[in-house]
Amino acid sequence: MPSRRRFLAGSAATLGLGALPVTGAAEAAADPAVAAVPEDTTRPPNLVVVLADDLGYGELGAYGQRLISTPRIDGLAADGLRFTDAYSTAAVCAPSRCSLLTGLHTGHATVRANPSGAQGSLTAADTTFAQLLRARGYRTGVIGKWGFGPESAGQDSHPNARGFEEFHGYIDHGHAHQYYPEYLWHNGAKELVPGNAAGAKGVYAPELLRQRALDFLDRHADEPFLLLLTPTVPHAPSDIPDTGAYASRSWTAANKGHAAQVSLFDSLVGDVVDRLRALGLEDDTVLLVTSDNGPHEEGGVDPDLFDANGPLRGYKRNLYEGGVRVPLIAWGPGRVLPGTSDRPTPLTDLLPTLAELGGAPAPSDVDGLSAAPLLTGGGNAAHHDHLYWFRDERGVTSRADAQDRKRSTWLAESLRKDRWKAVRFAPVRDHALPDDQWQVELYDLATDLGETSDLAARYPARVAELVGLMRASWQDAYPRTPFGVQLTVPRLAVPGVAFDVTAGLSNGSARAWSSAALTLRAPAGWTVRATTPTAGTQLAPGARLAATWQVTPAAGAPAATPWTLTAEGTALAPGGPVRYAADGVVTTPPPAPTRDGYLSDLPWITAVNGWGPVERDTSNGRNAAGDGTPIAFRGTTYPKGLGVHAYSDVAFHLGGAGSRFTALVGIDDFSAGQSSVGATRATVYGDDRVLVTTPTLTAATGPVPVDVDIRGVRVLRLEVTDANARTSFDHTSWALAHVTVV
Secondary structure (H helix, E strand, O other): OOOEEOOOOOOOOOOOOOOOOOOOOEEEEEOOOOOOOOOOOOOOEEEEEEEOOOOOOOOOOHHHOOOOOOHHHHHHHHOOOEEEOOEEEOOOEEEEEHHHHHOOOOOOOOOOOOOOOOOOOOOOOOHHHHHHHHHHHEEEEEEEEEOOOOOOOOOOHHHHHOEEEOEEEEOOOHHOOOOOOOOOEEEOOOEOOOHHHHHHOOOHHHHHHHHHHHHHHHHHHOOOEEEEEOOOOOOOOOOOOOOHHHHHOOOOOHHHHHHOOOHHHHHHHHHHHHHHOOOOHHHHHEEEEEOOOOOOOOHHOOOOOOOOOOOOOOOOOOHHHHEEEEOOOEEEOOOOOOHHHHHHEEEHHHHHHHHHHHHOOOOOOOOHHHHHHHHHOOOOOOOOOOEEEEOOOOOOOOOHHHHOOOOOOOOEEEEOOOOOOOOEEEOOOOOOOOOOEEEEEEEEEEOOOOOOOOOOOOOOOHHHHHHHHHHOOOOOOOOOOOOOEEEOOOOOOOOOEEEEEEEEEEOOOOOOOOEEEEEEEEOOOOOOEOOOOOEEEEOOOEEEEEEEEEEEEOOOOOHHHHHHHEEEEEEOOEEEEEEEEEEEEEEEEEOOOOOOOEHHHHHHHEEEHHHHHHEEOOOOOOOOOOOOOEEEEOOOOEEOEEEEEOEEEEEEEEOEEEEEEEEEEOHHHHHHOOOOOOOEEEEEEEEEEEEOOOOOOOOOOEEEEEEEEOOOOOOOHHHHEEEEOHHHHEEEEEEEEEEEEE
């Protein structure tokens, strides 16, 4: 079973691995083969990244803004390093933030589009910069908008599973559009905001996030920390308690609110700086301020009033410069050399840059390149051969659509190489469309920053070169080199019966590690015995240290209970000691069924679902509490079954008691009513052996009957996978999922 990887925080004072804590209800299993790792007493810089939501290139005074006041950020730009050619990695929020966190551009990243239904999700294979820094002992927090689903705890896309110890804010992309939410998340739990109950506007969320950020700085002032602060301003709606200095302007209410939101973002950054100074951390911190994409025009905001894109063409959703070129300022009086840089710098560079600043090894298969030498004055940073962007967007706004010449819902991609920028559009949603069917434009940014003169007809060879690079930049799937710890555990743990667990420590970086070791932690009362060596002297780039243990659950372990096993891997990397961890969950089985029945009436062992929880007898894609519509196919309603959303994997304990499993599986009416593009494939496993796989399921083809022999099967698994790389409308139901008992 796949594991949830964690990168553990270390001792505040020393970053020494000997004092690193392990989270979760697990006790250490003694392992004499573990090699000692020396302590590192050098404190690396604190790291703060503040990410605005839809802030345009021209909306800060340091980048030419004249109507909106941003004195605090302008001061940082004057005292720090201001980038003139920095780029978001997408023209809309979700793919931009995925690339920022993982260092992969949108031709390789896991999330490549904004949600149109289901939330895009990070996976266990996605390594974020928080995970890298946590392995070096940093305390890590994200406060504000996360923007990846599902909106639930205990899943691989949750911030806590992707390296952030502390999370306060919005998980869900759509929920983050609410400035007066009735709840916010704190780690794995919802926290109500009583002042906003029943639609009241008592508590403005950005002010809550401001205080959470300052509290984080206070609590971790004595230890290295990484803070990712992602307030939702100035994203639409232009909702703010007080328009302040803009109240008397003759602008619309939306424009006044927008300007006030930009100034609020400025004051928020100023408060962070003031707190760093008050704590004496000014010289020990690197602060980065940027935005996730170009300026928006939603909710009545007029970006042209503010010249929000400066000299650039385009807005949010456009792949022209105005949609993707963003402000980027680095500040740190004791760490950052002041000046200006025109190095083309995509936000994919944040992962390797922060890793280098923190002395952490980074995956070698990312697209970003470290800009740390530019910040520190230690030399020239490596330059990208080219930069790539992809767009698959369904939202339409008038100005962006006009810039795209009514092609804003077409697939699009763009690429910059040196002074040249190519943008192309596909008239159908098919990235494999032959090149001659795309509409291509070419611009010379050195002489035409506003992208007004299309030179494609004049330079066909240059167009062919850049289109070839676009093709090479895209992969339908991007397999990753393993990095950190991977753990494989069985689904079931029978009390008193031994089972095997395997783990690996993978060096996915470009430089060798030494003193590599693995340990396994199990619940109190369980026994753990290593059956292979668990330590090695050297771990070359791409190499993996593998180990196996025999684990025996306590004889009295209660039934139907999940238990956490934790594998930890330690090593000495070139930047210092690191410690990675992965959690795996095993479940002591519930009793096997003793009579015929429906799966929706049985407890499941595990349930993974791509959007929301697995639903019992309903199909609304949101909750499992029976508040959705009944399961239906083509108007016929079925009273029993399971509602899932690809990717889904639900397992049940049969204990060999079953003889036959029957069901009707397909895209249900709930999903079909939203769109006809959903397509999935369903597989039934018996003890991890494939019993049956359906053909592709769509609303047009209707459901497929399943009838399989399950005699002797201990664990029955129902898996649903996406079949056309368009997961938004992949809600699928197992109607009348029924087990006949021997």
